[in-house]
């Protein structure tokens with residue numbers, strides 16, 4: 266489970282490693298009349314075979330990567346690649362290493378063995394082009410900031426923390442809020458939104474940053490069907506724009522719907538490839554043990570009520 270610590274109110278809405286602790290900037294509310302910027306739409310590349318060598322068309326490649334905290338290795342043998350514009354779902358039981366892998370892609374946790382390459386760079390060097398969407402529950406609801414201001418924060422790595430956002434920044438923020446279906450809530454206080462709506466706002470903040478790689482840690486947790494549909498629609502738009510996405514989830518059905526590829530983890534990589542291959546009964550049993558069953562040809566993970 267990922268958490269975002271909030272040493273100061275200003276950093277509580279900031280992605281890990283992104284200017285945490287900076288004072289909250291004065292941000293103008295989004296200009297509701299500003300025109301949305303033209304969005305360049307590139308077709309998503311087609312399938313990719315696990316184990317292929319990294320190339321300029323690859324957003325993230327894992328080369329037998331292992332992740333450790335101190336001397337304790339929590340994940341090993343991660344090997345595969347995500348093409349630019351593709352979507353990779355990370356699945357596995359609690360403690361499988363999903364969040365740790367996302368943190369390693371962000372460059373927040375070192376790779377102990379092997380390597381991870383992000384946009385042809387070491388993970389920490391690529392952070393400028395990477396946006397991270399934390400779980401909404403990890404953020405402080407009491408911090409007095411509007412929805413529009415939260416989304417504008419996504420622009421600060423582009424414009425710098427000392428400059429005020431301009432018309433194009435406000436337009437990008439509004440377009441991102443429209444993409445998640447919450448443009449009419451721009452002036453509302455962030456903390457007054459529901460959990461699912463706050464999750465959509467955090468996705469809008471990431472979209473406003475115009476990243477080349479988007480990382481989401483369990484974005485569908487506790488989200489109702491309306492917000493889930495809005496998140497899925499926004500993620501489809503993200504994929505169409507050519508941005509690659511890595512998303513961790515406990516929902517196998519969603520993993521199948523949203524991803525070109527699935528990485529099944531449980532302390533090690535169990536499978537990496539197209540959903541039909543990775544979500545087959547055998548890898549799921551290896552990850553979830555007796556909780557993985559097959560019903561009517563579909564793999565199902567049993568959970569306690």
Ligand SMILES: Nc1ncnc2c1ncn2[C@@H]1O[C@H](COP(=O)(O)OP(=O)(O)OP(=O)(O)O)[C@@H](O)[C@H]1O
Pocket residue numbers: 266267334339357358359360361362363364365366
């Ligand atoms: N900062 C840390 N220091 C030491 N061990 C950690 C740290 N963060 C996570 N771990 C350990 O790494 C392992 C993988 O945890 P991680 O949070 O990556 O799993 P996860 O698949 O995201 O789990 P969940 O589905 O519950 O969120 C666990 O055994 C966890 O205790």
